[in-house]
Amino acid sequence: MHVNRLKISILIMALVGFSSAASRAQQLDPELKELISKGLHKSHSVQIYKMEAEQAQVDQKLAKSTFLPHVTVNGSYTRLNDDITFDQNTQNLLVATQKLLIKEAAGIPFHAPFPENIPLTEIANLQDKNILKSSVDVDWVLFSGMQATNALKASKHQEASLNYLGKAEEDKLALQIIETYDKLALVHASRQVITTSEKFLNEQAHYVNKAIKNGLATPLSRQKIELAQQQLASKELEFRQNTTLLIEVLQQLTGESRTNLAQIEPRLYAPSPVVQSDLEKRHEIKALEEAERATQYKAKMEKSSFIPKVALQGHYEFLEENLSLLEPKWYVGVGVKWNLFDGNRARLKSQKSNIESRKYRAKINQAEEMIELSVVQAQLNYESALQNTQIAQKEIDLAQATYDMVDKQHKNNLASINEVLDALTDLEKANFKLQETYFHQRRAMTELLHAKGNLTSFYN
Structure with missing residues (x-):
């Protein structure tokens, strides 16, 4: 024991x-x-x-x-009710100007009648009613104001x-x-x-x-x-x-x-x-x-929202034939945005x-x-x-x-x-x-x- x-x-x-x-x-x-x-x-x-x-x-x-x-590709199709053209008086003026230029180039006197055998170019529309567009946009912030x-x-x-x-x-x-x-x-x-x-x-x-x-x-x-x-x-x-x-x-x-x-x-x-x-x-x-x-x-x-911002913007159109007479094919620009007052x-x-x-x-x-x-x-x-x-x-x-x-x-x-x-x-x-x-x-x-x-x- x-x-x-x-x-x-x-x-x-x-x-x-x-x-x-x-x-x-x-x-x-x-x-x-x-x-x-x-x-x-x-x-x-x-x-x-x-x-x-x-x-x-x-x-x-x-x-x-x-x-x-930021690169964005855009595409769109638009159909207007009709073509956008110049008014009749403007068209007449453009046709008369075209005849004067042709007569001057051919050596035809100013008061002589315009020859009927010379064809005239039709006045282009400002914008065709069928609009097909394809483009690219570039937005690039260069300075964000911190x-x-x-x-x-x-x-x-x-x-x-x-x-x-x-x-x-x-x-x-x-x-x-x-x-x-x-x-x-x-x-x-x-x-x-x-x-x-x-x-x-x-x-x-x-x-x-x-x-x-x-x-x-x-x-x-x-x-x-x-x-x-x-x-x-x-x-x-x-x-x-x-x-x-x-x-x-x-x-x-x-x-x-x-x-x-x-x-x-x-x-x-x-x-x-x-x-x-x-x-x-x-x-x-x-x-x-x-x-x-x-x-x-x-x-x-x-607080830095009041500092100016700088950005670059670019645009390029792929389909030039559908552009209006007033639209550019491409552009590049630099912009400044300055918020001065935002309601505090x-x-x-x-x-x-x-x-x-x-x-x-x-x-x-x-x-x-x-x-x-x-x-x-x-x-x-x-x-x-x-x-x-x-x-x-x-x-x-x-x-x-x-x-x-x-x-x-x-x-x-x-x-x-x-x-x-x-x-x-x-x-x-x-x-x-x-x-x-x-x-x-x-x-x-x-x-x-x-x-x-x-x-x-x-x-x-």
């Missing part, structure tokens, strides 16, 4: 020793890092931020496309803001996965405590049954042990239920199959002490700062964007104050967690020594079975409390890293 107790004690010490070695070797289990990676790829919130950042990239391309020529340039800069800062918001969402998701994974490890730790307690109770049941046969104990002692075994079975059921629930949560967060999640055996261990590091700027602050810059450039974009719309829009920028600055100040407080709180929580871990380890030593003493007294009829069971319960609680302190210590550590802006490098 003493050999069995020695084996169980060695098992507990080995578990604690393995945990310490693991903490020195790594901060996160490889399977936990893999779960975080899968969770980041699955997260709808993270994907939405990425898609919104892609939209900002498209906005940048739209701003750049302002300076690219509107396109400011819009491009605003979109770049908007993209950066969305990327930082996505990283902040990734940190929140990583915290959820780490916490759920550690809860599952805590449940598995409770299973180890249950297994250890079961071995203790089986040992006590064997001893009590032997004592009853020898008249050294009553059946009441056996009933008390059986009650304790039933209570242990209830804890076993609670373990299975908690395991199922946590696996469901992990499956939802990461998309990993339930079968694979059921096979992992996470363990709790005391993480390595957090190295004191400088406070890094949080992703949330960076996102707000980029959004502030975006609104500032948006305000400049609205641009000024008011710029004013609105400036107010939005000041709102972001107020949010930045508020967030920095909250982060500063959260760092202090997280540091205090972490120090408390370290202290509680040390206390829990001493409680295990005390509970183990107490149980060994009471068990020895019971075998010498110096202690009751109730005292043995109470000592066993205290040992169970002490072992499980140590695992709980590991859980809270890791929780406090990740919260401290998150508060300081160092969490991303922890799980990447």
Whole structure:
């Protein structure tokens, strides 16, 4: 019997020793890092931020496309009710002028009649009634009055803001996965405590049954042990239920199959002490700062609507025969557009964007104050967690020594079975409390890293 107790004690010490070695070797289990990676790829919130950042990239391309020529090919057919011609007096004048020119060229006297054998050219219509046109137009903005340039800069800062918001969402998701994974490890730790307690109770049941046969104990002692075994079975059921629930949560967060999640055996261990590091700027602050810059450039974009714009325009007709006598075949021109007064719309829009920028600055100040407080709180929580871990380890030593003493007294009829069971319960609680302190210590550590802006490098 003493050999069995020695084996169980060695098992507990080995578990604690393995945990310490693991903490020195790594901060996160490889399977936990893999779960975080899968969770980041699955997260709808993270994907939405990425898609919104892609939209900002498209906005940048739209701003750049302002300076690219816009080429349009046109085609049309029109039928008028009749040809458009000169009035009769104008036609007579044009015919008379044509005759004079011909007589002059042929050397015929001015007052001589016009020869009938010389044909005259018919007067062309101003516009035929059947009009078929095909042309190309070119519109090219040469200077947008800085509107396109400011819009491009605003979109770049908007993209950066969305990327930082996505990283902040990734940190929140990583915290959820780490916490759920550690809860599952805590449940598995409770299973180890249950297994250890079961071995203790089986040992006590064997001893009590032997004592009853020898008249050294009553059946009441056996009933008390059986009650304790039933209570242990209830804890076993609670373990299975908690395991199922946590696996469901992990499956939802990461998309990993339930079968694979059921096979992992996470363990709790005391993480390595957090190295004191400088406070890094949080992703949330960076996102707000980029959004502030975006609104500032948006305000400049609205204000620059009063700067003159310069554009080039060109036109070319493919079907020359369908043009009227007054239409050119092609033309090229440069124009200037200067908005002198638009009813104060641009000024008011710029004013609105400036107010939005000041709102972001107020949010930045508020967030920095909250982060500063959260760092202090997280540091205090972490120090408390370290202290509680040390206390829990001493409680295990005390509970183990107490149980060994009471068990020895019971075998010498110096202690009751109730005292043995109470000592066993205290040992169970002490072992499980140590695992709980590991859980809270890791929780406090990740919260401290998150508060300081160092969490991303922890799980990447």
